[in-house]
Amino acid sequence: MKNNCMHEACLYLELSNHTEDTVFPLHTSIVLFLMSYCESTSIKVFLVPNEDSASNLLWMKGAPTNIPINILSQQELPPVVKSCRLPALVEKDGNFCRAGLAVVLRHIVWRTCETDCNRKDVSELLGFKKTCLKACAEVSLGDCRDKTLKTLPFLARWYQSVQEVSGVKKAAVSCGIHLLNLSAPLPSSSAAVSSSCKPKNDKDETTDIYFRGGPRPTMNKLEENGISANFTSHPYPSWSLDWGNLPVAVNPIEGRLPSERALRKQQQLDNITSIVTKLAKPGDTVVDFCSGGGHVGIVLAHTLPLCQVILVENKGESLIRAKDRCDDLKLNNIWFIQANLDYFTGPFEIGVALHACGVATDMVIDHCMKAQAAFVISPCCYGFIQNTVKFSFPRSQKFRNILSYKEHMILCRFADQTAVHLPPERKIIGKKCMGLVDLDRACSAEECGYMAYVSSMVPDSCSPKNNLIVGCFQVVDSI
Known part of the structure; x- marks a missing residue:
């Protein structure tokens, strides 16, 4: 062949x-x-x-x-x-x-x-x-x-x-x-489009004339029911790759990033790689979903030579840049798949995604759960979250028992308010909203047999979107 x-x-x-x-x-x-x-x-x-x-x-x-x-x-x-x-x-x-x-x-x-x-x-x-x-x-x-x-x-x-x-x-x-x-x-x-064919107005679905207030009423409602934005401590906060002694092509600065952003990217990669290296076993397949230019996947392929790493990304130009870097490194344990996520059907043990936008995070978690694979995911773009054909929010039954879709969307909208230039008090609210949205995702995984938690990257300054959702499928021994 x-x-x-x-x-x-x-x-x-x-x-x-x-x-x-x-x-x-x-x-x-x-x-x-x-x-x-x-x-x-x-x-x-x-x-x-x-x-x-x-x-x-x-x-x-x-x-x-x-x-x-x-x-x-x-x-x-x-x-x-x-x-x-x-x-x-x-x-x-x-x-x-x-x-x-x-x-x-x-x-x-x-x-x-x-x-x-x-x-x-x-x-x-x-x-x-x-x-x-x-x-x-x-x-x-x-x-x-x-x-x-x-x-x-x-x-x-x-x-x-x-x-x-x-x-x-x-x-x-x-x-x-x-x-x-x-x-x-x-x-x-005469080409009048029937009312059944007109696109739905999202505003009609998300606007409620009786709904008032920002995120605080929703957060208070959750707290009254015993749910708050508690973050699990990062399991390996001091772990770091020896960036100075790594091949140049492994460094994200090789991926055409400015030096300051490359430093923050190194810190983000340290956070994800530290957890994945503890989860991975020789022979495992690790999939970097929404891989972009391959910053995560390339580091993992170099760090875990006994594992197969697969980059899944729908933008061909990004994958080509990643492949050029891997060719320089002569990595033989990495594949590149240009496709929408649903077209990847292979088995794998660990799924990762760095800053998967909006519902893409939920798609990756769902893909991992179907494969009973562990996942380490950093979400992004919470404001893009909305109900789709495949997903409805809140994700977990625990949150659905308390919040409506409209209330959940309030959390998502304010979760994006964590940018560096914003006032500290607003960023604190934004971080709590991020934590609650991701806690809902973790709870949804737990309801499907996973042990899952929400943590923060260290240092916090490595990204305004510094949450990590980590999950491992729990094998139940038959009696």
Whole structure:
């Protein structure tokens, strides 16, 4: 398998069970269509069948005629791909993976443009700042899935105009895709969006004309029920890496940070690394979620050479910077996965995240709990916290018994008021609100079988957002 990808990137697509009308899963068909349209030859394509489709050759009628395709068993997948949902694309060195439909599509577009700078038709597939895929606005109306193209006139016009783009019909024929012939769409004036399709007004959900006051009434309400912002002492307050004797590429200053900020980043990394090194055992996998430029993951990979470290980040530029640093260090125990968090599906023992914004902290904790993995997380951007499809607040039953969603949002809003320039009394209130929001998160983990606590980084000055949430799954011995 290694030899197949020695000189080119490899793309892995799912080949699941199908019916007569559907040869490939939708995401596989979309990727193959783009590959055919781009006439990409620098990426080697593998279809990965599941057990039901392994012996079925009907997939051949839907495969692009201008793109060579290989079949690969799930057992033969590179290790980094086994940790991701398909589609996934791996660079030639085998430790940098891009997973997820949007990420893979963008990379195919970028790679095509790098290979042939004259492919303006391909570069125009990208939208704002060339960082997203271009689409018409009506595509994003998720609540209107029952609508058809005829009742979405802008989408219908877009669909028709796409067919007029040079190369689209050729790519469709190559992939065995039959494009629809739509009748003339309704005029735009009749495109009234039903009330069920209008986006919800968050203000309506969070505003209560009977609700008064800042965070103090909410904090008092919790205290009356025995809950206060108590912080557990940091378990290893004096622990520190010997930064002066570490390789330059391990130091966050190598990650293009100003010297003063790099010093604070060193202190933040000391706080997280001190706990992780005590939790980790040889052979463990440690995942740095929302890794950014890899400051945490690189330190952990260097400090824990017997552990596998995985950086998961959705911004490719940040991961590339991290990989360059790791190449300088010649680290062989680190992988890079560009993907949204949900596309990482591999097993792991410890999850970390430094300043995961808003609900991203809750996503990381949830991912760790599903894997029964320990976690060491520093939250950030409390003001971005809000109810989502997956998460509702407060997180724990303990807090839900006392606080409403609106009251919890008051805590979140004031938890962001810890900036250095603010008056001391306001920062004290902000720190208490931070502690209560994170205590709710810790309580939620405890209700799922974890031992969890909230601590503060040392020194406090290393970051205005200096909380740490630490959790370990408690194994219950069967009697």
